[in-house]
Amino acid sequence: MRSGDFKETYGELVVLTDSRQVWLWSLLLVAALIVAPYLLNSYALSFLTIILITVVGALGLNILTGYTGLISLGHVGFLVTGAYAYAVVVSKYGMPPVVGFLAAGIVPALASLVVGAPSLRLKGLYLAITTLAFSFIINTVILEARTLTNGARGISVQRPEILGVNFDSDAAFTHLCLGFAILTLFATLNIRRSRVGRAFVAIRDNDTAARVMGINLHAYKLFAFVTSAFITGIAGALYGIYLSFVSVEGFPFLLSIEALAILIVGGLGSALGAVLGTILIVLLPEATRLVFSLFSAQMDAMFSTGAQELKSMLYGLVIILFLRFQPRGLVGAWHDIRRLWVNWPLRY
Amino acid sequence: MQHLIQLLISGLAIGAIYGLIAMGFAVIYKSTGLVNFAQGEMTMITAYVAWTISTTISGNVFIVAFGAILAAIVLGLVIERVVMRPMLGEPVFATVMVTIGLAVILRSSINFIWDAYPHGLDLGVGRDIVRIGAIGVRTGQIAVITALLLLLAAVWAFFRYSKFGIAMRAVAADDRTALLMGISATRVHAIAWAASSVIAGIAGVFFAISYDLSPAMFQLGLKAFPATILGGLDAVLGSGLGGLLIGITENLAGGYLGSGMKEVAGFAMIIVVLMIRPFGIFGERDIERV
Numbered sequence: 001m002r003s004g005d006f007k008e009t010y011g012e013l014v015v016l017t018d019s020r021q022v023w024l025w026s027l028l029l030v031a032a033l034i035v036a037p038y039l040l041n042s043y044a045l046s047f048l049t050i051i052l053i054t055v056v057g058a059l060g061l062n063i064l065t066g067y068t069g070l071i072s073l074g075h076v077g078f079l080v081t082g083a084y085a086y087a088v089v090v091s092k093y094g095m096p097p098v099v100g101f102l103a104a105g106i107v108p109a110l111a112s113l114v115v116g117a118p119s120l121r122l123k124g125l126y127l128a129i130t131t132l133a134f135s136f137i138i139n140t141v142i143l144e145a146r147t148l149t150n151g152a153r154g155i156s157v158q159r160p161e162i163l164g165v166n167f168d169s170d171a172a173f174t175h176l177c178l179g180f181a182i183l184t185l186f187a188t189l190n191i192r193r194s195r196v197g198r199a200f201v202a203i204r205d206n207d208t209a210a211r212v213m214g215i216n217l218h219a220y221k222l223f224a225f226v227t228s229a230f231i232t233g234i235a236g237a238l239y240g241i242y243l244s245f246v247s248v249e250g251f252p253f254l255l256s257i258e259a260l261a262i263l264i265v266g267g268l269g270s271a272l273g274a275v276l277g278t279i280l281i282v283l284l285p286e287a288t289r290l291v292f293s294l295f296s297a298q299m300d301a302m303f304s305t306g307a308q309e310l311k312s313m314l315y316g317l318v319i320i321l322f323l324r325f326q327p328r329g330l331v332g333a334w335h336d337i338r339r340l341w342v343n344w345p346l347r348y
Numbered sequence: 349m350q351h352l353i354q355l356l357i358s359g360l361a362i363g364a365i366y367g368l369i370a371m372g373f374a375v376i377y378k379s380t381g382l383v384n385f386a387q388g389e390m391t392m393i394t395a396y397v398a399w400t401i402s403t404t405i406s407g408n409v410f411i412v413a414f415g416a417i418l419a420a421i422v423l424g425l426v427i428e429r430v431v432m433r434p435m436l437g438e439p440v441f442a443t444v445m446v447t448i449g450l451a452v453i454l455r456s457s458i459n460f461i462w463d464a465y466p467h468g469l470d471l472g473v474g475r476d477i478v479r480i481g482a483i484g485v486r487t488g489q490i491a492v493i494t495a496l497l498l499l500l501a502a503v504w505a506f507f508r509y510s511k512f513g514i515a516m517r518a519v520a521a522d523d524r525t526a527l528l529m530g531i532s533a534t535r536v537h538a539i540a541w542a543a544s545s546v547i548a549g550i551a552g553v554f555f556a557i558s559y560d561l562s563p564a565m566f567q568l569g570l571k572a573f574p575a576t577i578l579g580g581l582d583a584v585l586g587s588g589l590g591g592l593l594i595g596i597t598e599n600l601a602g603g604y605l606g607s608g609m610k611e612v613a614g615f616a617m618i619i620v621v622l623m624i625r626p627f628g629i630f631g632e633r634d635i636e637r638v
Contacts (some may be wrong), residue, residue, distance in 0.1 A: 071441065073385075073448070118623040125383050125444060126622055128585065133615035144608045242506055257452050264445060309456035316456070321451030323432055323442045 004033050012194040013240050033178055037171035038329040045170055051282050052177035053238045058262045060231030063188060065260070066269035067197060069204030070120075070223040075232050078108040080251040081138060082233025083240030087155040088148055107119040108225045108233030110223040111138070112170055119241055121218055123207065125247045129224075135256060154247030157240050165234030183230055191227070201225050204269070237257050254312050261315040264322050267329025271346030276330040284318065285311045353483055355603040356596060357620045361489035361558065363595015364496040366614075368551035369586035370579060371503065371573035372544040377581045379540035382440060386427070387548055388569015394420045394549030395556040395565065396462050399469045409471050409584035416553050424545030428538045438533070451566070460565045469556035492554040499547060500588045507584070515528045520582070543608055571598075574614035578621050580631020590629070591613065 007013045017023065035044055061075050084109035090100035111134070119130040142149050149155065159168045161177075167176045191197045199220045202210035211217050240246040258281060266277025285307070326333060369391055376384045398416035405411065431450055435443045458540065477484045507513040518526040519536045527533055555568060579590025594614045602610025627633050 033466050069441065108350065115619070118619055122626050123623060125440075126626065128444070129383075129577065130619055130622065132570065132573070133618050137612045137615050140608050140612050254452075255447065260445065301502065309459040312452045312456040316449040316451070316453035320431065320453075323438075323446055323449075327438075327442060 001202045016193070018190055020227065021203070030178075030182065034175065037174040038084055042170060045174060047282065047286070049170070049174045049177055049242060052174065052181045053242060054258075054262070054278045054282055055181045055275055056177075056238065057232050057235030058259055058278050059184045059267075059271060060228045061259045062263055062269070062271065062274045063191065063231070064224050064228035065263055067192060067200040067204060067220060068281070070221065070224070071125065071130040072225075073128045073229070073260075073262075074115075074131030074133070074258055075228075076251050076253055076255040077131065077135035078112065078229040078232040079217070079255060080142065080237035080246075081108040081111055082236030083246045084142060084149055084155070085233065086237035087157050087240055087246040090160070091155050091157050092148075099161050101234060102159070104233045104237035105230040106233075108229040108236070112226050112229030114220070116222050120221040120225060126211065135253065142248055144344075151257065152248070154245055154250075155336045156245050159241060159246070173241070177194055177242075179342065180238060184234075185271060185275070187192070187231075196220070196223065198307060203293065229240070252308075254308070254315070257312065257315050261319050263329075264319050265329055269329030270331045272327075272334075273329050273331035281315070282319070284314055288314060350482055352477020353601065355599045357483065357485055357489065359596035359599030360482070360493055360592055361486075362599065363575075363592040365491045365555050365591070366572045366594050367496050367588040368379045368499065368554075369494075369548050369568055370575035370591045371499065371584050372548035372551075373572065373576040374581060374584040375503075375540050375544040375547065376586040378584060379516045380537050381520070382443050382447065383581070384544070385444065385569075386424045386451035387544070387572065388456055389451045390423060390427075390545050391548040391552035391555075391568055392458060392565040393423060393454060393552075394545070395552030395561055396458060398463075398549075399467055399556060399561055402469060402471060407471055408542070410469060412433075413553070416549055420545040420549030421542045424542035425538055427545070428541035432541070433445050433534065434538070434618075438538075449516070451569075455563070455566050461575045464563055466560045466562040466577075468560055469553070470535070471557060478571065487493055487560065488554065488558040492558070494553075495550060496591070497555065497586055499550070500585055503584050505586075512536075512539065513571075571614055574618045574621075576628075578628055580628025583628060583630035586628060586630025600612040 014020065033048075036048060038087055040048065057075070057079060060078075061072065064070050064072055082104040086100040086104040089095050089103045092098055115134045116127070119126045143151050145151075159166075159169065159173055162176075165172075167173045192201075199210065199215045202215055203212065203217060203220060207217060221270075235253070240250070243250050261279045262277035263274060265280055266273030266275070266279070288310070322329060326337075369387055372387050373384060376382065376387075377517055397419040398412050401415040402412045404439070405415070426517075427450065431446060432443070435446050476487050477491070478487055479485075507517060515526070515531045516536050518529065518531055519533050523533055526536075551568070552565065555565065571594070574590035575594045576587040577590075578593060579586030579588065581587075592619065597608055598613045599618060601613035621628065
């Protein structure tokens, strides 16, 4: 049993992890993920890619909902804005993909300023309502701005070539997504342990107290919202490239619910939770289909015809059941198991 | 001029539907303090039940109306008892997320219980056209506006004079003190959910009579959000009137600025309202004591 866990400087208190083993295992995991695309078949690889892209988006929402405690029901709006920004810049105007990715972050961030500035002055659920409104407005805007976006026809997107490296093959594209996922993970973890991240968490836990401590509520909430939109926009660009075609139909409203389900299932306010939640939620429909197809072929057929509906039903159920029985999410369960392992046979 | 009047009348009619759903939002918000994101879905389910009754049992207007109201009451009570009551005392974030989960489940259940195709709810009423001068109005449109006004009056009287209405206002104002006074908060919540479900269900049936039933009907709930924000989340009467305003705005925007604007006019209005008067026209300003 580990006893005497003393911290002597502030630096030690906020370090990412004080354990050598965690670094070692993380490096091993990254190495495994780098090798994996060459070993997996294309079916499994597509899941890996989707998980990596979704992790980026979920971490983006986690800054807003997990750290700052604000609900956004319209993150799909930023996803689609990011995808279109990339597609317009790269496919239509032939600029380099790096510029495209920058645009995919900056355009949603600007959009979030417009939505966030009025609604974040207010407390409570107003942001949920305005973001919901935003995600519907943005679809109309995209369909109406035909000269820029081709309207309902959509824009096709090629796999990018960045700094001479070609990401055309599936394995290479997975590596690109892996790179973005790792970058985002480090970015959010570092935000969390900085002054800004502590301000976010203070706002979430008690906004009045945070204000008394001198945190500018409006500015920090807006900052969280803009950062979140930036990261989500980049996830949108990746998703657009993965689909190889950007259209309004490719980004249904269900994605907003999926993102919230990921955070709740994983455990709110934890980057590890966002990752675990993503893995569970992305694989859940497929796993359910496999389980049911064991029973009968009829069930299997139902899954292929009503896939979208079954998916949303599963997400709804998962949200309600986790909130009711495991509000701390998978991360909470993991902490309980770890404590049990370390302290057994004692309770504490 | 005639175009304008026509737009105003159809705006009032669709606005009355938004207003009814918005009242449903406000009834729940007022007594339980949470925004029910499943309101549009509850509207849709009641309308589908009414359609099933009309095609299987009887097309008689009164039987369908009675059955639909009964179904709405049951739906509201079941949701409150099974889903919402266990979440009592949990943070607002969690309860609101539960209503979102519920919304998704109800929305997709339509496709399993019924189907994905549009249907017409034909009760033999509501589609005749009455001529007032040079302007044609559907009887269904007149009926829904009348229904909204009647319900507004009824709800006003209920909250003002009935014992239960006063109890609900007490719970909304201060639930702990209300509990100490011997008011059962759970019963108040149950009644609020049932009432809200009925009001929204009436809107759903009227919508189905005037237009069509389809799995996309839940979007009525999204359209009713601007109405309740405009009127004030905690103002039941204000939400009803807010619906009329939103309906008219939307139709005028659609008629004069193009169909794309019709879809977003209400949402654009939310953002404007939140900037100027965030608690709505009739809502109470939230004052926080530290």
